[in-house]
Amino acid sequence: MRLSSGLGVWNLYFLVKFVLYSRGDISFDLFANLAFFAFLAISFQHVWLSRIKHAMSVVVGVALLYHDSWLPPISRLTKQAGNVQDFSVGYFFEITARVVSLDMIFALFALVVFYWFTVKWLRYTSISIIGFMYAFWLGGPATSDEITTQVASNNQITQKQVPVLVSDTAKQKTPDQQLQDFYQQQNLLQSQFPDVFNGQPFDVVVLNICSLATADLNAIGVEPRNLFADFDILFSQFNSATSYSGPAAIRLLRASCGQTSQEQLFKPVEDQCQLFTNLAELGYKTSVALNHDGHFDDFIGLIRQYGGVSVPKLDFSQFSAAQYGFDGKPIYSDADILTNWLKKQGSSEQPRALYYNTISLHDGNQLAGRERMNSFESYPLRQQRLFNDIDKFITELKAQGRNVMLVVVPEHGAALQGDKLQFSGLREIPSPSIVSVPTAVKFIGPDIKHDGLNVVDETMSYFSLSELINNTMKLDLFTGSVPINRVLDNLPTSAKVAENEDTVMMYIKGQPYIQLDGGEWTKYPTN
DSSP states (O other), rough: OOESSSSSTTTHHHHHHHHHHTTTTTTOOOOHHHHHHHHHEEEEEHHHHHHHHHHHHHHHHHHHHHHHHHSSOHHHHHHTTTHHTTTHHHHHHHHHHHHSSSEEEEEHHHHHHHHHHHHHTHHHHHHHHHHHHHHHOOOOOOOOOOEEEEEEEEEEEEEOTTTTTTTGGGGOOOOOHHHHHHHHHHHHOOOOOOOOSSSSSOOOEEESSSSSHHHHHTTOOOOOOHTTTSSSSSEEEEEOSSSSSHHHHHHHTTTTBOOOHHHHHHHHOGGGHHHHHHHHTTOOEEEESSSSSOOOGHHHHHHHHHOOOOOOOOOTTTEEEEEOOSSOOEEEOOHHHHHHHHTTTOOOOSSSEEEEOTTTTTTTTTETTSOOOHHHHHHHHHHHHHHHHHHHHHHHHHTTTTTEEEEESSSOOOSSOOOOOSOTTSOOOOOOOHHHEEEEEEEETTTOOSSSSSEEEEEOOOHHHHHHHHHHHHTTGGGOOOOOOGGGGGGGGOOEEETTTTTTEETTTTTEEEETTTTTEOOOOOO
C-alpha cells in the first residue's frame, strides 16, 4: 500500500461537487469527503486489491453524492417505498423530466471534454485540494440569535421575547437550544374555550387544501389578496409548520394547543388540544368529508388516531371523477362533495363543525376527460376550478341563512417552481416558500357587517386559528354589534419553525436555516 501520485478521473468528481456546492445545489460534508479523498489517494500493488478499491470507490462515491444532495434520506425512501410504488408510469416520467435537466447534461458533457483536453497540463489533484479549502471557507456554522414571537392587536404588532428566553445568555444559545426553547414555550399554550356558549350559534367549516402556497399562486400570476377579496381576514404569512399532508392535518386538528415537534405529533395528547373535540363539547355536530379515498400514506388512519375525529365510511358511488391522482385513483369534484355534505345536514339548528380535505391541487393530478398535462400546465386550471367550487359552496351557505365561520387553510404548498435545493414538486425540506400558505376566514350571517379584507402580514399558525374561533365566541361576533377586526385583538403569532421527519427549518437572524438528520444548521438559499 502506498500513496498514488494523483486521483486521476476522481478529480472530476470532486470538481463537479465543488461547483454544485458553490451554487447551493448540494450540501458538502467536509470530513466525509476528505476521508473519501484520502481513501482514493491510496494505491495497492496487488491487482485484486486495486480492483476491490475501485469497486468500493464507485459505491462510496455514489452514496456520498446522494448524502450531499438535498434528496430525501435513504431511510425515508425505504419507508415510502410502498407509496412510491403507487405512482403511475406517467407521473414517474414527469418527475424524471424535472430532475434530469438538459442544461445540466450539456454542462457536464462540456466539463468532461475540457477535463480530458487539459488533464496533461493541469495538476487537477492540486486543484481538488484548493477546492477543499474553498469548501471549508464557504461552509460555516450558523450563528445563533433569539427566536421571537409577537402578539397582534388589530393590525398593529407588538414585539416581545419568548418567555423562556429571558436571560442575557439567551443570545449565546445554539440553534438546537433555541429550537427546544421554542417548543417549550409552545407547550404552555392552550385555548380556553368557554364551558358553555350561549351567544349566537354559528357553524365552523374548515377547508383544508393540499398544495396551495403563496409562492404557487405567485407562480401562476394570482395575487392572494385578489383571490380572497370577498373574505374578511387573510393571514398572508400563515405557517403550515410542515410540508406533508398527514402531519399538516394533525397539526390543524390539534390547533387548540401550541406547536409541537414532529415526533410529538404521533403521541397522544389531551382532549383539550383537539379543536373538534372542544367544539363537540360545546354542542357542535362534528363531521369529516374528503374528495378522495384517503388511502395514500394512510391519511384517514392518521387523522382518526391522532386528530381526534371520526371518519365515516366514504361512499363515492354517486359521483363521477373530476380528476385522477398521481396514483391513478379518482378525485371528486369539490362542489359535489361539499354540496352533498350540506344536503345531508337537514334543518337541525344544532351548530355544525366540518373538517374537509381536498387534494384537487396535488402534484401529478390529471383532469378527467382531458389530454395529459404536466402539473405546472394544469395547476392554473385546477386552482380556478377549486375556487369556483368554493364560491358555489359559499353561495349555498348564504342561501341557508345560517351563521358560518368559513376557514380556508392549506396544508402546505405544491413547490410548483422548486428552488436550488428541491426540484419542482419535491417537499422533503419544509422551505419557507412551501410552508408559507395564504389562510383566509369568511364570516357568513345576516347580521355580519363586513368592512373589507383585513390582511395580517405577521406569521401566524394553527393555534392562532383556534384562538380566532375562541375570540369569535367570546365577542359573540354574529350579533353584528362588534366589528370583525376585533377578533384579531391579542391574537398570538409565532416564530416560523417547520419540521418534517429528520428535517427542521427555522429562522435565525431573519434568515431561514435548515437542519438535516440532526446535523449542522445550514442557511437555506432564498434566491
